[in-house]
Amino acid sequence: VLSPYEFIAEKQRGNSHKPSEIHDFIQGFIEGEVHDYQMTAWMMSVFFQGMSYEETIALTKAMIQSGNRVDLSNINDPTGDKHSTGGVGDKITLILAPLLSASGMVIPTIAGRGLGFTGGTLDKLESIPGLSTALSIDEIKDLSFRNGLAFGAQTDDLVPADRRMYALRDVTSTVRSLPLITASILSKKVAEGIGSIVFDVKCGKGAFMETEPEAIELGQWLVNCAERFELKAAALITTMDEPIGRTVGNWLETEESIDVLRRKYMPPDIVELTESLGGTLLMLAGITGNIEQGINRLREAWNNGSAFDKFSQAVNAQGGDTGVFEENHGIYDQPRIVIPLTASKSGYISEIHAREVGYCGVLIGAGRKKTDDVIDPTSGFIFKKKVGDFVQQGEEILLIMGNDESQCKTVHNRLSGGVTIMKKEPAKTPLIRKVITREGNFEWLDYRNSK
């Protein structure tokens, strides 16, 4: 058996680990024989020397074995999930999970919290008064079986190795390593017990991966390793330059998601992301023969109200007060401060910098700088205009909503620099760029039409 020292030295020299060595190291970490300071030294070696698919799969397995798995074997319907690498205004899970569940899939979502400029599904859901995402593995299994939909948080016994490793990576600059990212995401998704998965790998100014080649590489890692766990997988490479939809902020985004599920209004970017990811997953899961049929199936569940009913049922089952879904519910106070950002000149909006919006969200309490920061559920931004829209000088582009006047003013100044207006109408960047499957990389529209 290698000592932790020898294990670290092997990776430092650029050698490959054997699966059993990786298993022993992770097991030792869980049992306290491998110290945090050895784990971070090893992860920094992995950052520099990399790992093969084989090593990454062994790491993923060892991480899963550090805890328990959700056992969905008593469920006959296809199971699946969508995972996004994180964005600004990304509320797609809230809309897509009930749509998929209403289309014949079982979706035992295990979601995350916001950190830095990216938001988190759990924070959005928990802005619904009473709703708890602290589900045990048995509760996730039970809700999946009964309702076909659950929204859970990573529990203490679900991949505990990942939670501890991620906390260390977060403070030692080792988040950005493809094998470590892949093992972190996949271990949780495999432990969910699902049969298929679609990854939304975002690229752009408000994404973890800023360039398309980086996003494609991560997509390939995720899809190729997922296949080794008998998880049917595809990754969509999507643009993340401006915030998604019309809102950023936890309650604001939940409210928007409810409006979209009810078809009260349909922001084109939300609809396109939801349909593309959902249609792909329904095809992967074998519910429909191709993506187009999958999209039609989703639209059906959308139009006949069954998706919204699924969402209400899930919220209800997790203790949430669905009274907030009604107009003029009076449950929430509006934020005290609302400051509009107006156009400094007339022209076309060419940029609303998503990362800047995300960081500004942290300043007004809509996001977290550190994992233990407390969130203000009502603060955030409402976008009256989107990139490509024409504005007159003095017209409102967005509203800054919060409860701390001086922070709102700071954000107003900072966001003025994050919004660009130009004379010429900006060129359109496609929202869904590419799709990665185990067969290779394809242009999205070609693939969609061919399947």
Place this chain on the structure above:
Amino acid sequence: VLSPYEFIAEKQRGNSHKPSEIHDFIQGFIEGEVHDYQMTAWMMSVFFQGMSYEETIALTKAMIQSGNRVDLSNINDPTGDKHSTGGVGDKITLILAPLLSASGMVIPTIAGRGLGFTGGTLDKLESIPGLSTALSIDEIKDLSFRNGLAFGAQTDDLVPADRRMYALRDVTSTVRSLPLITASILSKKVAEGIGSIVFDVKCGKGAFMETEPEAIELGQWLVNCAERFELKAAALITTMDEPIGRTVGNWLETEESIDVLRRKYMPPDIVELTESLGGTLLMLAGITGNIEQGINRLREAWNNGSAFDKFSQAVNAQGGDTGVFEENHGIYDQPRIVIPLTASKSGYISEIHAREVGYCGVLIGAGRKKTDDVIDPTSGFIFKKKVGDFVQQGEEILLIMGNDESQCKTVHNRLSGGVTIMKKEPAKTPLIRKVITREGNFEWLDYRNSK
């Protein structure tokens, strides 16, 4: 001010740290704001990305500032020290320090303990009953002032950052980094308050640096950085293939050193190392005009007994029982087990593998595998033959001495493979190869004759 995360990320990207950033990081580490797991991630980044001389000097300064320094400003005589990178049977400090002190220098030695295959000066000295090396900074200063010689251990308040960083490097495979080695060695030597230093950088089978180019590189780092602290410095590149002298083991080596100081017998390798290192240091310190004069001065102190008197005085001052210096003192029991290793065939000894001897020493209790292992002061090896000697089949090459019979037998088997006998007389490798000064690298004999 950079956060620990940002500081790590800068080095990870290959950027240079500013001196103030390095100071803040080390200060934060001492104050508990920078965690062990961040220190190890940073040191692993340094391993991969390196540091410049400027960064290394800033690190050394910051480490020194983590504690107190020995203030030798009340001493008029030149102060100095010798530092060895570690070897097997390396007892030179015990002999050289009193010789230098008897030659007009003040030597406030702060020495280390053995770890792995290398021995440590402190362990050897502490095999003298009663002798304590746990001196405070004030005691080191006081003994230096009164006797011109002290043998101290690194105290809690002398470069505490180094002790903690070294303990972490030792278990995360980040010992082998030139900037980290340089800062670790130099910080302690500068904190000793000395004016000149000679480094014994060993290379070969029983050395930390196995090849000459590696040893030369370390020598250059040490000398070039030392000069920036107004420390007159030179590094001798010396061969470390077979154990030095006729013994390995703590009391055995101390006994051998006493015999050498008394000129009872003079192993040529011990004499050559002692004279070369000492002559160079006396020249650096300005006591003699050149190396040859320095060597003559040492021989004088050796011949007239003043060096041995210095040693006795120092041992006495630190509580040691000088009764063990007498023949038939009866203070120590001989080890219970003595097993000879005999020649399997007649011929010339071409190798006695120093690293193997060192690791075998750990097995019989003469060394440490972990820092908290307890040492058996009397166990070790006596070499009846050295490399180049002719042996008859069945003749004794060395004695294995210990108190655990089965371990001694294991070592006997293992050491059979560490000793090689050949028909032809082996070619001689020079013991002192090169000297590194701030003027450049020179062949030792050329340099010695030119100075």
